[in-house]
Amino acid sequence: DSGVTQTPKHLITATGQRVTLRCSPRSGDLSVYWYQQSLDQGLQFLIQYYNGEERAKGNILERFSAQQFPDLHSELNLSSLELGDSALYFCASSVGASGHQETQYFGPGTRLLVL
């Protein structure tokens, strides 16, 4: 158990809908990262927040947005869902902002299926 929690574990929804994925980092970690993992693309970095502020942005679609709240939990919002958005979404956390010398601890993931 990494100490990172994600809810829900599974989510089934229809195209065009909007969903919110939630992540709570390990106690003491200030950075939260979101990743998308699909079969053909591997682990794709989406976005990083550090202490409530956006820190780095990866291949995140405009239909997706995220935020980190004062209690450091984070939410990833996915809207106008398409079939291709079906994937495993991971949240990870680390202590600091830079991440390059830090271990990232991954949550168990949310499996999203868009029908």
Next chain:
Amino acid sequence: GQSLEQPSEVTAVEGAIVQINCTYQTSGFYGLSWYQQHDGGAPTFLSYNALDGLEETGRFSSFLSRSDSYGYLLLQELQMKDSASYFCAVKGTALIFGKGTTLSVSS
């Protein structure tokens, strides 16, 4: 841009030694990390190399050559439970993962 190349699949038998290579192209390189992921599970950190050379942690070792933009993960005394996907990752502005190597260990 940033890119990483690693083999898609490797097979081996119990007790054997396996090396998973990773070549990378990135700006602002800080180090090379390795993560393990069992099927459907969360990636877990294995090792990190910031400097050239070999880092050993039990049965697993990781190597980095910054001048060659190359690293590898060495797994010794393979066990069935080592069957998993292994990802190399480099840190530029963010941690960028390779597409992973699926290791299958048979008895």
